[in-house]
Amino acid sequence: MFLQAFLCICFLSCWPLATLGGYNRVSGSPIQGKTCEREMYSPVVDMETIVSLCKRRGFIFQSSEIYGGLGSTWDYGPLGVELKRNVKEAWWQAVVRERDDMVGLDAAILMHPDVWEASGHVTNFTDPLVDCKNCKQRFRADHLLEGYFQKEHSLSLDDVKVKVAAENPGAAAAGHLEMLQSAFKILNGRSFEWGKFKCPECEGPLTEPRNFNLMFKTFMGPVEDAAAIVWMRPETAQGIFVNFRNVQQTTRKKLPFGIAQVGKAFRNEITPGNFTFRTREFEQMEIEYFVIPGTDEEWHKKWIAERRAWYERFGIKGENLRLREHDPDELAHYAKGCVDVEYKFPIGWSELEGIANRTDYDLTQHATHSGRNMCYFDDATSEEIMPYVIEPSAGADRSTLAFLVDAYEEEQLEKDKRVVLHFHRQLAPIKAAVLPLARNKPEIVEVARKLAADMRLSFSAMYDDTGSIGKLYRRQDEVGTLWCVTVDHQSLEDNMVTVRDRDTMRQERVPIAGVKQMLKDRLEA
Numbered sequence: 001m002f003l004q005a006f007l008c009i010c011f012l013s014c015w016p017l018a019t020l021g022g023y024n025r026v027s028g029s030p031i032q033g034k035t036c037e038r039e040m041y042s043p044v045v046d047m048e049t050i051v052s053l054c055k056r057r058g059f060i061f062q063s064s065e066i067y068g069g070l071g072s073t074w075d076y077g078p079l080g081v082e083l084k085r086n087v088k089e090a091w092w093q094a095v096v097r098e099r100d101d102m103v104g105l106d107a108a109i110l111m112h113p114d115v116w117e118a119s120g121h122v123t124n125f126t127d128p129l130v131d132c133k134n135c136k137q138r139f140r141a142d143h144l145l146e147g148y149f150q151k152e153h154s155l156s157l158d159d160v161k162v163k164v165a166a167e168n169p170g171a172a173a174a175g176h177l178e179m180l181q182s183a184f185k186i187l188n189g190r191s192f193e194w195g196k197f198k199c200p201e202c203e204g205p206l207t208e209p210r211n212f213n214l215m216f217k218t219f220m221g222p223v224e225d226a227a228a229i230v231w232m233r234p235e236t237a238q239g240i241f242v243n244f245r246n247v248q249q250t251t252r253k254k255l256p257f258g259i260a261q262v263g264k265a266f267r268n269e270i271t272p273g274n275f276t277f278r279t280r281e282f283e284q285m286e287i288e289y290f291v292i293p294g295t296d297e298e299w300h301k302k303w304i305a306e307r308r309a310w311y312e313r314f315g316i317k318g319e320n321l322r323l324r325e326h327d328p329d330e331l332a333h334y335a336k337g338c339v340d341v342e343y344k345f346p347i348g349w350s351e352l353e354g355i356a357n358r359t360d361y362d363l364t365q366h367a368t369h370s371g372r373n374m375c376y377f378d379d380a381t382s383e384e385i386m387p388y389v390i391e392p393s394a395g396a397d398r399s400t401l402a403f404l405v406d407a408y409e410e411e412q413l414e415k416d417k418r419v420v421l422h423f424h425r426q427l428a429p430i431k432a433a434v435l436p437l438a439r440n441k442p443e444i445v446e447v448a449r450k451l452a453a454d455m456r457l458s459f460s461a462m463y464d465d466t467g468s469i470g471k472l473y474r475r476q477d478e479v480g481t482l483w484c485v486t487v488d489h490q491s492l493e494d495n496m497v498t499v500r501d502r503d504t505m506r507q508e509r510v511p512i513a514g515v516k517q518m519l520k521d522r523l524e525a
């Protein structure tokens, strides 16, 4: 959560080694590498293969590509937008529609600037940066130190933390940068001074670290002065907190209950990269679940189990998921505890979703800053309660990437190889492709087009006659289409079509009149 959480995704081992060891330039290209997890493994697929498949087949394109692209922003193409919509829909279905204790919300991206003062983002949502006085490059101060420990002492971030916890428990509980500076003293027997570090690019002198706020700033109205500043929301959560009373009073929900929201968030990330894993504009799927204080830990556990199960329900293999509890120095300023659901991405184990116990921090802050009552009135006891909040906060882009990676398989067949995306049936962008065996035979084309049009009324279906049947099967497998339905010469006589299953590749002959209903039943099974 927040910037400390980013430390676990610092890709230490793959940074180029320079004066300070591994480092990351603010203006540099996306970092490739793995997370603080040191374990080596061979992913089923590497990120380049996924990026290339996404571009080739229209899942994801680089934003503004014809102008050379814009740093770490991505556009979802025809298949990508379907896939991501299905991911968001699967989430909404599980956390809102299937539950009696949850409702939805769609709040504005631009909010009153006081919201971000109250939430602590103006003060705390920062990364420490140092500048080179010579070449003017900018670096994350903590990344420089972590790279230094890796290079000079062969210590990972986890090793450093263990050392500081053993020798200076006070420093271990301090902020991350303070903890790293204290580690320097423990390991070298002298105090840390930025003035003695050199720029990893040009060996020039570095400035002291300064906090850089990750929120994008803009102006509301025609005058660009301080009074007109508004922020692009860095999390959707605050839209939920400020609407807590509106929602509770209009729905008459009793504690415990939750509010869910899907929407864009913006962060001026210093180290974006690894495709859609870390970007500056992304979509979140967030839940704020309001509970009676004292029941928060029990609900935290329930939501952790619930959210992990959701990824498996929609097809992620259990062995590619794990839970990781945050160390105290990683916790966001509002959190009492946090557990990440991590996925084994090609870049290593990395956060998919954070499930935090936000206590009553946000509602209390908004009550103080707005002067409004943010409590819940308990009719039974006539008590005003400031609820505690459990927050399962997932990324729609990161989840979509995980579903893509997990679905990917290269299968060796008898004569050739096929790439197949084994998407869960609810997530597959195209459910059925109707293929005419002979595209120059108008009667066959007509039956196929009519069938595709009819299927489209019930689920996503397409007509495709752009290649031989073998090629079309491979192309549909590669984008995860569940069924290929072939209309052939025989169909004109017996009114039957061949349905081929993506995963088993088994084919069956089915009456045209019943094929749509059969596939619909299978989708809903």
Ligand code: GAP
Pocket (backbone or CB within 6 Å): 001, 002, 005, 234, 235, 236, 237, 267, 269, 276, 277, 278, 279, 280, 281, 282, 283, 284, 286, 351, 352, 353, 354, 391, 393, 394, 395, 396, 397, 398, 399
């Ligand atoms: N409201 C809490 C919150 O925003 P977070 O851990 O900072 O917590 C939640 O973000 C989720 O949002 C992450 O688990 C991740 O899936 C997604 N996310 C955060 N920053 C992101 C980024 N720069 N690019 C893509 N996804 C991001």
